Amino acid sequence: MNTSGDYCLHGALLILLLMAASPPHSAEAASAMEKRILLQFKSNITSDPTGALSSWTSSNDPCLDFVGVFCDPFGAVQRIVVHQAGLIGVLSSSLASLPSLQSLSLFGNSLSGEIPASYGSLSLTLHKLNLSRNALSGEVPAFLGQFVGLRLLDLSYNSFTGQIPEELFQNCVKTRYVSLSHNLLTGPVPDSIGNCTNLAGFDFSFNNLTGEFPPQICEPPTISYVSLRSNHLSGTVADKISNCESLDLFDIGSNSFVGSVPFNLVSLVNITYFNVSWNKLDGQIPEISSCGKRLGYFDLSGNTLTGTVPAGISNCGALRFLDLGSNNLTGTIPNTIGGLKSLSVLRLSDNGGIMGQIPAELGGIDLLQVLDLGNLDLSGGIPETLSQCRFLLEMDLSGNQLQGEIPASLYNLTYLKILDLHSNHLNGSIPSTIGNLTNLEALDLSNNSLGGPIPPSLSGLTNLTHFNVSDNNLSGEIPNPGILQTFSASAFMQNPLLCGPPLNNNCKRKRAQRLRLPVIIAIVAAAIILVGVCIVCAMNISAYKKGGGGKVVEEEEKEEEEDEEEEEIVASESTQPPPSVPSSGVIIGKLVLFSKSLPSRYEDWETGTKALLDKECVVGTGSIGTVYKASFESGVSIAVKKLDTLGQIRTQDEFEQEMGRLGGLSHPNLVPCQGYYWSSNMQLILSEFVQNASLYDHLHGTRAHTELFWDRRFKIALGTARAISYLHHDCVPQVLHLNIKSTNILLDENYEAKLSDYGLGKLLPILGSFELAKFHTAVGYVAPELASQSLRYSDKCDVYSFGVILLETVTGRKPVDSPGTAKVVVLRDYVREVLEEGIASDCFDRRLRGFVEAELIQVLKLGLVCTSEVPAKRPSMAEVVQFLESVRTSS
Numbered sequence: 001m002n003t004s005g006d007y008c009l010h011g012a013l014l015i016l017l018l019m020a021a022s023p024p025h026s027a028e029a030a031s032a033m034e035k036r037i038l039l040q041f042k043s044n045i046t047s048d049p050t051g052a053l054s055s056w057t058s059s060n061d062p063c064l065d066f067v068g069v070f071c072d073p074f075g076a077v078q079r080i081v082v083h084q085a086g087l088i089g090v091l092s093s094s095l096a097s098l099p100s101l102q103s104l105s106l107f108g109n110s111l112s113g114e115i116p117a118s119y120g121s122l123s124l125t126l127h128k129l130n131l132s133r134n135a136l137s138g139e140v141p142a143f144l145g146q147f148v149g150l151r152l153l154d155l156s157y158n159s160f161t162g163q164i165p166e167e168l169f170q171n172c173v174k175t176r177y178v179s180l181s182h183n184l185l186t187g188p189v190p191d192s193i194g195n196c197t198n199l200a201g202f203d204f205s206f207n208n209l210t211g212e213f214p215p216q217i218c219e220p221p222t223i224s225y226v227s228l229r230s231n232h233l234s235g236t237v238a239d240k241i242s243n244c245e246s247l248d249l250f251d252i253g254s255n256s257f258v259g260s261v262p263f264n265l266v267s268l269v270n271i272t273y274f275n276v277s278w279n280k281l282d283g284q285i286p287e288i289s290s291c292g293k294r295l296g297y298f299d300l301s302g303n304t305l306t307g308t309v310p311a312g313i314s315n316c317g318a319l320r321f322l323d324l325g326s327n328n329l330t331g332t333i334p335n336t337i338g339g340l341k342s343l344s345v346l347r348l349s350d351n352g353g354i355m356g357q358i359p360a361e362l363g364g365i366d367l368l369q370v371l372d373l374g375n376l377d378l379s380g381g382i383p384e385t386l387s388q389c390r391f392l393l394e395m396d397l398s399g400n401q402l403q404g405e406i407p408a409s410l411y412n413l414t415y416l417k418i419l420d421l422h423s424n425h426l427n428g429s430i431p432s433t434i435g436n437l438t439n440l441e442a443l444d445l446s447n448n449s450l451g452g453p454i455p456p457s458l459s460g461l462t463n464l465t466h467f468n469v470s471d472n473n474l475s476g477e478i479p480n481p482g483i484l485q486t487f488s489a490s491a492f493m494q495n496p497l498l499c500g501p502p503l504n505n506n507c508k509r510k511r512a513q514r515l516r517l518p519v520i521i522a523i524v525a526a527a528i529i530l531v532g533v534c535i536v537c538a539m540n541i542s543a544y545k546k547g548g549g550g551k552v553v554e555e556e557e558k559e560e561e562e563d564e565e566e567e568e569i570v571a572s573e574s575t576q577p578p579p580s581v582p583s584s585g586v587i588i589g590k591l592v593l594f595s596k597s598l599p600s601r602y603e604d605w606e607t608g609t610k611a612l613l614d615k616e617c618v619v620g621t622g623s624i625g626t627v628y629k630a631s632f633e634s635g636v637s638i639a640v641k642k643l644d645t646l647g648q649i650r651t652q653d654e655f656e657q658e659m660g661r662l663g664g665l666s667h668p669n670l671v672p673c674q675g676y677y678w679s680s681n682m683q684l685i686l687s688e689f690v691q692n693a694s695l696y697d698h699l700h701g702t703r704a705h706t707e708l709f710w711d712r713r714f715k716i717a718l719g720t721a722r723a724i725s726y727l728h729h730d731c732v733p734q735v736l737h738l739n740i741k742s743t744n745i746l747l748d749e750n751y752e753a754k755l756s757d758y759g760l761g762k763l764l765p766i767l768g769s770f771e772l773a774k775f776h777t778a779v780g781y782v783a784p785e786l787a788s789q790s791l792r793y794s795d796k797c798d799v800y801s802f803g804v805i806l807l808e809t810v811t812g813r814k815p816v817d818s819p820g821t822a823k824v825v826v827l828r829d830y831v832r833e834v835l836e837e838g839i840a841s842d843c844f845d846r847r848l849r850g851f852v853e854a855e856l857i858q859v860l861k862l863g864l865v866c867t868s869e870v871p872a873k874r875p876s877m878a879e880v881v882q883f884l885e886s887v888r889t890s891s
């Protein structure tokens with residue numbers, strides 16, 4: 001091409017000289033013959049969609065007017081260049097008659113048919129033939145081998161068939177470059193190619209060539225470009241390629257070569273591109289001690305290479321693309337790879353023998369765009385450092401043994417399009433910060449042990465086209481509406497606790513409100529719980545595994561996972577703060593949270609409730625256990641009831657079943673149950689912490705002020721009645737309270753009643769047993785049929801207790817009082833006596849202000865009916881509610 005350039009330069013000089021010497025018309029017009037030839041060329045074009053040849057008319061002069069035609073100073077057509085014009089038609093044989101044609105370049109049209117045989121007559125003049133990207137067919141003409149001056153031949157991207165003629169390289173001393181790529185050529189690469197002593201490169205890629213690697217390839221001393229990619233070549237390579245010192249690109253990918261890889265090429269000074277992928281090459285990758293300083297592309301993938309990934313790969317400092325995938329490599333990933341600062345693609349995938357951890361040093365590759373470590377045998381966690389690779393577009397760590405949590409810091413990878421972590425052992429929950437990766441197109445977290453809900457933030461990933469979280473332990477409702485709803489059920493399957501569309505199992509209506517975020521935290525409890533004091537701390541299971549007790553924890557946890565359908569976050573509990581190293585004798589516990597308002601991450605539990613059960617925090621002692629207040633850093637407080645007795649409950653399953661039922665109950669006048677904890681020696685029930693103490697405290701206790709004026713008392717009575725009515729009549733099966741008393745009626749900041757301790761029937765001491773009285777601290781509430789141990793208890797027992805509450809509310813007296821030491825006053829009997837005497841107002845609470853007497857009397861009477869001796873005479877709670885509502889409206 002240099003020579004051709006020189007020629008042009010000479011031509012230009014000549015023109016200048018001629019113009020200086022003679023009048024302007026001296027540049028010869030093309031001969032009539034040449035115009036005819038060119039118009040004939042045009043006549044064989046059936047379609048010229050862009051009008052590229054519109055200037056080619058009989059009235060124009062080819063040299064002056066025809067676009068794409070260039071003449072020499074004597075008016076002879078020298079070059080024809082019509083690129084990407086979409087010309088349809090055939091190559092006119094007439095061009096063969098152009099006496100001075102040096103260059104024919106028709107790249108990127110749709111010319112079909114064969115190269116006319118007549119073109120053989122161009123053998124003395126043609127330097128360059130570029131017919132790339134057309135639709136030409138037939139054989140590659142052998143006569144091109146007679147073109148003594150041909151420097152460049154490009155027939156790529158056509159449909160040439162047959163073999164590459166041996167004669168093609170008969171006279172190729174001047175040939176610099178030959179491309180026959182992307183055709184349908186068969187047969188071998190001709191040996192004669194070694195004749196081309198000036199050959200700088202050839203590209204025979206993407207054909208159907210067979211035979212062996214031609215040993216003559218390195219004979220042209222300046223050969224720098226060798227591509228035989230995607231053919232059916234076979235045999236060995238390394239032994240046939242010894243002195244290709246000038247090589248820049250070497251691509252023999254996707255053939256059937258065997259034997260060893262010509263690794264000697266890797267150290268060549270000018271090598272930039274080395275691709276031997278998808279052959280049948282074997283052997284080990286040598287310790288690459290010297291590497292070409294310009295080597296940017298290194299692809300050994302898809303062979304059967306063995307041995308390890310050499311640490312010396314870091315000597316190839318210019319590498320941008322490194323693919324060792326789909327081989328039989330073993331060993332660990334050398335952390336020296338982290339030193340390849342220019343790397344943008346790193347693939348080691350599908351080498352089942354590569355193990356160990358992902359080197360944290362990979363985070364130092366600032367420009368990394370693709371990290372593909374899929375289907376190795378890697379263990380350990382996902383290093384946080386990977387989030388320093390800010391330009392990552394694709395991260396594939398699937399099919400390994402990776403554990404621990406998905407680092408929340410991945411949000412730093414703002415360009416990420418593909419995140420594939422499927423088929424590992426990852427646990428914890430899906431970080432909601434994944435929702436900040438707005439460019440994500442594919443997210444696959446399937447087949448792990450991830451728990452918790454699908455963060456609603458994922459709904460904002462509008463560019464997602466592939467999404468899969470199947471086969472985990474996720475729970476709760478699938479975010480709706482949003483992009484996630486566009487995926488089919490198969491993307492969510494095998495998460496037993498996941499519900500809502502597109503899955504078929506609808507979230508149960510009541511549970512949907514309260515159980516949107518069930519989170520289970522398994523707690524490792526020290527064997528001995530100090531009385532009243534217990535520190536619950538949570539920590540990462542992976543931290544545990546480093547410790548001595550790790551094995552036990554892991555195994556027991558696995559067992560539990562198999563039993564449990566729900567997801568778990570593992571935490572630890574101990575009697576000593578902080579539980580940095582668990583001692584032997586750890587006990588597995590399990591903490592289940594129903595409520596969305598509670599922190600669901602173990603870090604929050606760790607920092608939030610340093611002392612979950614501390615005697616400083618005791619707020620009450622109930623019939624079945626002690627109640628503690630625990631506060632989180634976020635300001636949320638919960639009431640924790642530590643059970644003293646399990647009543648009839650024998651197993652964890654039974655307990656969890658009862659608690660599950662509790663979690664499903666929801667009424668504005670019930671204290672919501674927010675979760676529970678089970679271990680073999682400690683059981684906790686977590687519920688909302690209600691601010692304003694209990695009705696008992698206000699009526700009889702320290703808080704006995706005048707704040708409870710009648711309106712408030714009435715509202716409390718009505719609210720409590722509604723809550724009990726809900727338990728009796730709206731819940732299937734019916735829930736009995738069996739422990740209604742003023743200490744169980746809590747008041748919120750608006751003095752609204754919140755009934756607590758409901759639904760614990762099975763946890764109460766066996767009804768009718770001796771110990772009953774002991775547990776019912778205020779005997780006055782207990783219906784006579786219960787106290788008499790007749791065991792015929794029913795919802796009417798609750799009605800009786802509520803009746804006592806009504807009396808208590810109006811009179812301000814305790815159900816059973818002993819003003820003097822000798823005398824015991826039972827409230828019910830006392831009110832009855834007073835009413836019979838006819839002066840009801842005598843028993844009103846003296847502190848009451850602003851009341852309507854008629855209302856008080858109605859309520860007192862209701863209280864007496866509710867406390868009838870015979871259960872059948874007592875009204876149902878639904879009737880009670882109705883009556884109370886009518887009391888209010890009628891006054």
Ligand SMILES: *[C@@H]1O[C@H](CO)[C@@H](O)[C@H](O)[C@H]1NC(C)=O
Pocket residue numbers: 040043044090092
């Ligand atoms: C090309 O054009 C010439 C003259 O215009 C005509 O004779 C010949 O048949 C054409 N060839 C084809 C293949 O159409």
Ligand SMILES: *[C@@H]1O[C@H](CO)[C@@H](O)[C@H](O)[C@H]1NC(C)=O
Pocket residue numbers: 083105107130132152153154177179
């Ligand atoms: C053929 O022409 C096209 C368009 O200019 C060019 O891209 C291609 O490199 C040429 N072929 C060779 C071998 O130079």
Ligand SMILES: *[C@@H]1O[C@H](CO)[C@@H](O)[C@H](O)[C@H]1NC(C)=O
Pocket residue numbers: 161184185186207208
């Ligand atoms: C080339 O090889 C491919 C794959 O083996 C085959 O499908 C195709 O038919 C072959 N083409 C020719 C022209 O032999």
Ligand SMILES: *[C@@H]1O[C@H](CO)[C@@H](O)[C@H](O)[C@H]1NC(C)=O
Pocket residue numbers: 169170171191192193194195
């Ligand atoms: C070109 O190579 C072929 C085969 O290698 C050989 O037979 C032939 O003599 C060579 N021609 C020239 C001119 O060197």
Ligand SMILES: *[C@@H]1O[C@H](CO)[C@@H](O)[C@H](O)[C@H]1NC(C)=O
Pocket residue numbers: 245246247269270
């Ligand atoms: C490497 O390339 C440079 C510049 O392209 C060239 O001057 C030098 O001769 C080449 N080296 C070899 C060994 O071919």
Ligand SMILES: *[C@@H]1O[C@H](CO)[C@@H](O)[C@H](O)[C@H]1NC(C)=O
Pocket residue numbers: 304306327328352
């Ligand atoms: C390479 O690995 C594949 C699949 O893992 C296996 O079938 C093959 O036998 C291995 N080959 C060698 C040479 O180890």
Ligand SMILES: *[C@@H]1O[C@H](CO)[C@@H](O)[C@H](O)[C@H]1NC(C)=O
Pocket residue numbers: 384385386387388390409412
């Ligand atoms: C996030 O990226 C910034 C640079 O933009 C970097 O300084 C920081 O360390 C990265 N954070 C993490 C957690 O990797």
Ligand SMILES: *[C@@H]1O[C@H](CO)[C@@H](O)[C@H](O)[C@H]1NC(C)=O
Pocket residue numbers: 411433435436
């Ligand atoms: C994630 O996105 C949310 C909402 O766009 C934003 O408030 C939050 O700061 C982001 N988080 C990070 C870590 O960038």
Ligand SMILES: *[C@@H]1O[C@H](CO)[C@@H](O)[C@H](O)[C@H]1NC(C)=O
Pocket residue numbers: 438439440462463
């Ligand atoms: C989604 O993809 C489109 C086109 O691929 C792109 O222009 C757009 O920025 C992407 N949206 C987000 C939120 O990244």
